[in-house]
Amino acid sequence: MNPTQLFDPASSTYTYILFDEDTREAVIIDPVDVQLERDLATLERLGVRLIWALETHAHADHITSAAQLAELTGARTAAPAGCDIGTAAVQLQDGDTVTFGHEQLRVLHTPGHTAGSVCFYWQRAEPPHDEPPSEPAQAPLGHEMRPDLRHDARHVFTGDTLLIQGCGRTDFQSGDAGALYDSITQKLFTLPDTAIVWPCHDYHERTQSTIGVEKATNPRLAGKSRDEFIALMNALDLPKPRRIDEAVPANQRSGLRQDAGSGGVADAAAQGYAGDITPQQAHEWMTHGKAVLVDVRTDAEREWVGFVPGALAVAWKQWPGMELNPDFDAQIRAAADDGQKTLALLCRSGVRSIAAAQRATELGLTVYNILGGFEGEPDEHAQRGHKNGWRHAGLPWRQN
């Protein structure tokens, strides 16, 4: 199948969804915050499970929905290492691969539009053969969705590095015209001529191009020396992007606004696990099979205080003595089906589960921490269950 291309008219941004036909694992590239509902609906309609939310760079013209997608779908966020997007769970370097099912994207570091910008090159795992269209024929066309029904083998998602008959600007945000020329001519133009070019923007309703066509006809590059290109870029004299002051800081937090509060995915990513989620979110994931709920409290706590029906029990520590559970690694791996499933960890107040989440992440698992735990933090009267947490949220639990 070919990428599903989606368009945000306000910013003329293209977002892409690609997936592995076999495992139905999907990747989204450059999602836009105001299109969150559309993107979730598209994932649902395609019948795919989002596992990566990727950025080509820290955008200046729109805000990403990466952090929201991660919270709502259990996907992980990944962003170019050079873009100061500290909230991304994975920092992408040149040559890295992003795996979804049997498919892989290769990260090409292409500085110039911004110093950290990357492109993603996708050479499909299987040679193309007769397949049904990946998008149903009734999919809306035009500026809501532009499904492409061809079945090509090579695709490059060029962000703002290479556009159709153009390229990204280089006059702000660590832009560098000489670096952009080198990135395009030495990295992108050495890809096969037949590789399809999927840009992050187009302002003239064009949807795709090829490396061969751009090499031969792109007016900024074809037949131009490096110096000529630099002179041309420096003479563009473009207005400052309208949303740059708002968008860049927000995008450096994966789309979480500065007032999003502490304890979000942002802070958690830096702490070594996939992120923090609310009990409501955990319940939703559990109900829809998007994550396995794992109770890391002791056997005694579950018995005395209460438990969540359907949650697996993998104690982090055990009474008496609160010794570490020597079988934790093996049990948590089994709970995650050896990495096939995303985990959401529940403890008493959301502290012990962080340590457990960090350990499970070291084992290569995708693990979220549930804020407030089962009983919540104590209130001003040192009463548990009166402030946040699973029980406070009114979610299902039982006592023996």
Ligand code: FE
């Ligand atoms: Fe950009």
